[in-house]
Structure formats: structure tokens, C-alpha cells
Amino acid sequence: MAQRVEELRVSAGPVVELADVSFGYTATPVVRDVSLSVESGEYLAIVGPNGSGKSTLMKLLLGLLTPDEGTARLFGEPSHRFDDGARIGYVAQHASASKEMPITVHEVVKMGRFPHVGFGRLSAEDVAIVDRALETVGMSAFANRRVTQLSGGQRQRAFIARALAGEADLLVLDEPTVGVDVESVEAFYELLAALNAEGITILLIEHDLGSVTAHADRVVCLNREILFDGPTEAFVESDALARAFGTAAAFAAGGR
Structure with a gap:
């Protein structure tokens, strides 16, 4: 991990860069004129009400969608052309609720090595990396359990x-x-904090405003366009929550 962190620190430019991005599934934009830059090692949360464009923005920055206007870049390359999948770990919405994978935890984690080795036989080093990943997230004891x-x-x-x-x-x-x-939410966020401390950039969409204000270092508040982008403490003190969610949500997050 230390070598990986050092490689990341010396890489040039932002991890994610959006410039004047707009996109709509119809003539009406879902996101409009969004500019956003995420540097290596940041812990950033994107918040906003349902239908505000959060998941669409995530797909744009990952290259799963192409902007109608503006540019989206990952590690300095156009997002829709970026093909080094090993550099990105994506956990989709509702992934934790899926119960349709009749495979073991160890088999799931082994999939993370496929961008490096294809579908061939994993080496002893690959298996050791899988085992370390399981240990890091506290799942070694569940390796042979079905998902x-x-x-x-x-x-x-x-x-x-x-x-x-x-x-x-x-x-x-x-x-x-x-x-x-x-009961598992706090332990989950402790894990994210530990991974971020190791140098991994965290980009999070989260509906739980209390978790965001307790754990993220930077917040982007979105409602089709960016209403706020800055440090978490400044976000709590701003009027962005009231403008995006209404006063009740603003009170709930401010009173954490």
C-alpha cells in the first residue's frame, strides 16, 4: 500500500476534473454547468435531494455517460476513453442490497485482480493481495461464506x-x-477514513447528511447545478442545505 500511495502522490493533475459539464436524458438538463476538480487524497461527499443529478454526475465523471456540453476527465484522460479500470473501485447504489450472487466472498474479491491478470489463474502474489484486502476490511473470517x-x-x-x-x-x-x-454504519465510515488516510481518494454520494458532516472533509451540494463546494464545516454554516433540501434538512444536519 505504501508504494501505491507514493505513486499516487507524484501523479500530476487532479484525479477527477469536470469543466462546464451539462447533460440531460431529454432536452431538459439533469446537471447544468458543473465544474469540479478532485485532487489525490481528498475525501469528498456529493449531497442533494432526490432527482438532483447526483448519480448522473457520478456516471459522467466515471465515463459511463458522455457530457452534452463541457469535458470530464479521469486521471488526466477523457473519462469516456479512460480504460485503466484497476485504478477505480466503484460500488454502485444498492450493491449492498443485492442477494443474487451465489458465490463466495473470496471469489468476489478475486474479481478485483481481473484487470491485472485477466481471467487466467491467479498467482500466489495475487492471492496474497486478495487475502490482505479481506483482512483490511475485516472480512477474512467470511472468505468462504456465500455473499x-x-x-x-x-x-x-x-x-x-x-x-x-x-x-x-x-x-x-x-x-x-x-x-x-x-450498527454497521459507524464501523463502515471508520473503514473509509482509514483507507483515505492510506492515500485512497474517496468520492461519496450519501443520503445521510449526518454521516457526511461527521466524516467527509469536503462537500459538494448539488441540485442540477452546484450550490456549494467547500469544507464540511463551512457547508454546515451555509444556506446551501436550506436552498437544496428545505429548512428541516438544514436543521437536522446542523444539529448533529
Whole structure:
């Protein structure tokens, strides 16, 4: 991990860069004139009401969608052309709620090595990387358990271990605590903080404003366009929550 962190520190330019990005599934833009730059090692949360364009923005920055206007870049390359999947760990919305994978946790985490070795036989070094990823997220004891037998929080940890096995520089999570039991949420965020301390860039969409204000270092508040982008403490003190969510949500986050 230390070598990976050092490689990341010397890389030039932002990890993510959006410039004047607009996109719509119809003639009406879902996101409009969004500019955003994320540097290596940041822990950034994107918040906004339902339908504000958060998941669409995530897909644009990952290259899953192409902007109608503006540019999106990942590690200095156009996002839709970026093909080094090993550098990105993506945990999609509701991934933790999926119960349709009749495979073991170890098999899920091994998938993280595929961008490096294809579908061939994993070497002893690859297996060691998988085992370390499981240990990092506290799932070694569940390695041979089927994913269908896990709780929501355990499944989410398995998917993060898969990203770690791929030696990702950027971890992107879309509402990761949906379907996760309340008791596991704090431990989950402690894990993200530890990974961020190791140098992994965290980009998070989260519906739980209390978790965002307690853990993220920087907040982007979105409602089709960016209403706020800055340090978490300044976000709590701003009027962005009231403009995006209404006063009740602003009170809830401010009174954490």
C-alpha cells in the first residue's frame, strides 16, 4: 500500500476534473454547468435531494455517460476513453442490497485482480493481495461464506475489498449505506477514513447528511447545478442545505 500511495502522490493533475459539464436524458438538463476538480487524497461527499443529478454526475465523471456540453476527465484522460479500470473501485447504489450472487466472498474479491491478470489463474502474489484486502476490511473470517449469507454491511465491505484487491487509487461509492444495518454504519465510515488516510481518494454520494458532516472533509451540494463546494464545516454554516433540501434538512444536519 505504501508504494501505491507514493505513486499516487507524484501523479500530476487532479484525479477527477469536470469543466462546464451539462447533460440531460431529454432536452431538459439533469446537471447544468458543473465544474469540479478532485485532487489525490481528498475525501469528498456529493449531497442533494432526490432527482438532483447526483448519480448522473457520478456516471459522467466515471465515463459511463458522455457530457452534452463541457469535458470530464479521469486521471488526466477523457473519462469516456479512460480504460485503466484497476485504478477505480466503484460500488454502485444498492450493491449492498443485492442477494443474487451465489458465490463466495473470496471469489468476489478475486474479481478485483481481473484487470491485472485477466481471467487466467491467479498467482500466489495475487492471492496474497486478495487475502490482505479481506483482512483490511475485516472480512477474512467470511472468505468462504456465500455473499447471499451476508448482512448488508458485510456485503458492502466485500465490494470494497474487491476494489482494494484491484489496488484502486479512487474509491467511488453511490449511497453505500442503503441497506446497511444501523450498527454497521459507524464501523463502515471508520473503514473509509482509514483507507483515505492510506492515500485512497474517496468520492461519496450519501443520503445521510449526518454521516457526511461527521466524516467527509469536503462537500459538494448539488441540485442540477452546484450550490456549494467547500469544507464540511463551512457547508454546515451555509444556506446551501436550506436552498437544496428545505429548512428541516438544514436543521437536522446542523444539529448533529
